[in-house]
Amino acid sequence: MPTIALVDDDRNILTSVSMTLETEGYRVQTYNDGVSALDGLAQSPPDLAIFDIKMPRMDGMELLRKLRQSSDLPVIFLTSKDDEIDELFGLKMGADDFIKKPFSQRLLVERVKAVLRRFQPRDVTAPKPGEPSRMLDRGDLSMDQERHTCTWKGENVTLTVTEFLILFALAQRPGVVKSRNALMDAAYDDQVYVDDRTIDSHIKRLRKKFKAVDDDFNMIETLYGVGYRFREA
Numbered sequence: 001m002p003t004i005a006l007v008d009d010d011r012n013i014l015t016s017v018s019m020t021l022e023t024e025g026y027r028v029q030t031y032n033d034g035v036s037a038l039d040g041l042a043q044s045p046p047d048l049a050i051f052d053i054k055m056p057r058m059d060g061m062e063l064l065r066k067l068r069q070s071s072d073l074p075v076i077f078l079t080s081k082d083d084e085i086d087e088l089f090g091l092k093m094g095a096d097d098f099i100k101k102p103f104s105q106r107l108l109v110e111r112v113k114a115v116l117r118r119f120q121p122r123d124v125t126a127p128k129p130g131e132p133s134r135m136l137d138r139g140d141l142s143m144d145q146e147r148h149t150c151t152w153k154g155e156n157v158t159l160t161v162t163e164f165l166i167l168f169a170l171a172q173r174p175g176v177v178k179s180r181n182a183l184m185d186a187a188y189d190d191q192v193y194v195d196d197r198t199i200d201s202h203i204k205r206l207r208k209k210f211k212a213v214d215d216d217f218n219m220i221e222t223l224y225g226v227g228y229r230f231r232e233a
Contacts, residue, residue, distance in 0.1 A: 002047035003027040007037040009055045020105040034058025053079045068094045072205050074119045094201045118162040138171045155213045162187045170230040179227040
């Protein structure tokens with residue numbers, strides 16, 4: 001089962017949430033401040049992290065900022081604040097979900113499951129005999145829906161399920177602008193609610209992954225106030 005890192009200075013939350021997650025079969029790493037968490041996450045990377053925002057030594061926002069310099073680890077924030085600006089700022093920095101305190105343990109478990117589903121790459125499986133692969137080729141980009149593989153200039157680019165669906169939706173019609181809402185519809189099912197800023201975070205990660213393969217990659221264009229499009233060759 002996946003490993004969850006829980007970072008909170010409230011020992012009651014560390015204890016109760018750890019017990020709930022372990023009951024669900026998850027392995028749990030706990031940290032009571034951002035500084036120890038940053039070291040621990042680097043030494044033993046989990047599959048998902050849950051950060052409290054208000055913590056001593058290093059708060060959750062600063063922890064996320066430092067983490068994003070080297071990791072795309074999915075992160076859920078716990079917050080007792082009712083300030084929408086904090087949520088928007090966190091999403092812009094790369095947070096994947098927010099849960100407001102006080103929260104039910106069941107809600108947290110369902111949010112954890114939903115985020116893990118979005119970020120877990122699909123199993124690579126061969127198509128059935130006689131069944132054609134659903135391929136998409138756009139210049140140097142090649143995507144295979146059946147195998148969930150993506151290459152750029154022949155180099156493999158490992159994408160999460162959500163990243164793959166967003167890129168596929170853009171690349172299907174080069175030059176056509178896709179709004180954030182349209183990309184959310186392509187990447188998420190109807191039961192999952194996400195802020196449209198989450199799409200911005202996924203686009204940022206897509207660009208980062210392709211630039212790691214090709215520093216000149218510039219095929220995903222931003223049209224401010226409108227959405228995104230895949231550049232025409």
